[in-house]
Amino acid sequence: MRIVFIPVASPLHDEKAVQELIHQYKESVKDVDSFTHLITSEEDVQSVNIRQDDVALIGVLTGGTEHLILAIAMRVRATALLPHPTQNSLPASIEAQSRLSLSGYPSVIIKEWPPEASIRSYVKSWKVVRSLKNYVFGLLGQPSPWLVYSSGHDIEKELEERLGISFKFISLDEVYHEYGLIMDDEARELAVQITSRAVDVEVPMNEVIKSVKLYLAIRKILEREGIKAFTIRCFDIIKSLDTTACLPLALLNSEGFVAGCEGDVPALLSMVILKELTGKPGFMGNIAWVENNRFLLAHCTVPLDLPTKYKLRTHFESGRGVGISGIVEERTKVTLFRVDPLTQSMRVVKGKVISGFPQSNQHCRTQLWIESSDSIKLVTEPIGNHYVLVYGDYYEELKWVAEAMDLYLL
Template sequence: MLGANLKVLPVLVCRKEERWEKTFGKTVEELGDNLSGKVQVLKGFIINEEKEVSTLKESLTEADAILLYKPHLGLENCVIKIAEFGLPLIIFNEGGPTQKALDALEYIYPRKNVWVAIDYHDINSLLELLLVKKKIENTKILVLNTDYPFWERWLSRISGGIEAIKNKFGIEIKCIKSDKVVNKWKDMDEERAKKIADKWIGEAKSVLEPDEGDVIAVAKLYLVMKDLLNEYEAEALTMAYGDDPLPVPCFAYTNLRDEGIPAACEADINSLLSMIILHHLTDKPSFMGGIGFESDISLTIDHCVAPLKMKGYDTPPGFYILRDYHKEKFIGSVTAFVMMDINQEVTICRLDGDLRNMLVAKGRILKCVDLEDHCRVTVKIRVVDARKFIHTTSGNHHVMVYGDYGERLRELNELFGIATIES
């Protein structure tokens, strides 16, 4: 679904035989020329009177949004009935007086998902958000090892569980039990995994504690995850931990995130939802971790998984050092220290368990260190009010992405009925 198009239906509401009707074909053609992104413009529809609105219904079956042209006053019942179909509605007057578009708005205000666009910039901005929403709604999450208690512990933090996630976002969750995961890992082709491991080792700035066997064990798990994602046609993933022979998935997650697959640590479904949202909104991978209070104007986020392509999927990867996991020695004890960019502007967010509120804050990276006896990557971030942040947030794990996306997150959250709490 990642390559999905947004389908837009242009609708002209005007009195019969007016000049607008004669030029509407050209208007639709110009619309296609001026829209950016993956937007498909459907065949335009003309309505001259109220009774014709019902004939529009069939054309709406493949439309994701309506672009309404109403170049004069009146015909308010047509506008009301079109809005009642419930599709996102953008009212546009093609560079003409905004009074006509605002007149149409009056009849249906304050209905949700209705906007007035001043120009093509506005239209493109709105359609971009609607496309992001569509991609989120068509995402499938794969959760591995769901028979482990660890999964139920994390899922219980979402009020209403899997059903609530489906109702809120349209996201489907596929659960895979541990026996399938472990057996696929044990049976994974060693040579196939070794090629991946050799690449990871060769591209590292240095390799300290892990040996080749450790990296191969993680490469095998990475390939299991990739195979399962393909098998179930899923686009995001997390895994519960338990008493099994599997290695820690940290560096597997690093590579999945760089490939555009949101992958959350510790079966944290809450953080994974935030990662999916940021993935589609920003076209960048994100860093998730626990929040620490440093001072009134600084926080830390730390964890053992950091993407190498924080600047974007098409950018060169940053350097990394392969290390062990919390100074522990076992087969597959592999993490990576990844240096973040100092002075980089970032957005931090956390979705609450009720799926009703999202805390959003912007900050700037002050330093990035490996504290050795802690999670592998610790990022110190300057924020406006760290004390307020801690007092406002709903839990420990937060998600961070490069760039200032606070306003776009707020706009996207509105489409899902989520309140944005700025901190």
């Protein structure tokens, strides 16, 4: 898939005015894969170098170009029409978009001049979609049995067919084998570094060392298999190794891998999309409670570079291993996100942290109370439990991702 800028104009155009417009578009439209020559006839459309999988940014230079826009749209995957304030550009865009919408061709009008910010977001959204085809999702163990909605072959099939994502299953026995090959001394130095950076440590050093050994084992498997995103059946590890995956996932997410919990593939996909879009690791958590216009997002793992401070505690449910209790500054703007392959939808929730300090021993260790007007929808219109949080407001960018992925935005 390529992202291609294509200028179109009526054959009756003012050549000087059109060339000046082309220059202005080129100044505004960045990060595309190619610019084509000016299109003024259907013969030009047939000769231009575009493919069925391309996304076309059509610079609508003049009116009288509706038929050219339609001819281009029939040859590509999707189009964005970029009108400007003069030369009957917007009227042509509206007329063409009306026909494209009626005929089922994916297309949008981006009415912004110059179109820098919106185009940047639109192009980035398609680059996110393009990047997904390069992903192999590692499934370390089967999904946890309580994921009655967020797991199953129908989800994997949907991601394979729609997005080109492939899957590789890795038995937990392979994780246990690698873990058994690692000596305590190999993990000790990193364990000391992690504890020294914590503001409080409630677990003994030998527990941190065991957790770091698990991190080293998982990382070795990921590197050997060429996997950069995975989800793991973490609770079985507690029974088999007497440690938890919370710290390994925190470390791996901080190092550029995308590491999800419990075998939740939709949550993993959501983490990958946010990572590709923002360059930041996400915090995957449970919707632990909702009241009024706020909700509690909690889990026992969080990327170590996401909170301002962290404590090392035990895992909440088991009281064993190492859990991360992250502390986040209040008033931090955040975006909560989840993709639902089953309903072909996504939810984006904007909010701010009103409490980033753990307040209860009856919840997972990292606890963020988020204020948002959309809080109640998490309960009344559920699409699965786990959501992913990143710092910042990415609502507009994720709207374009929904458009590119042909998902309904909840």
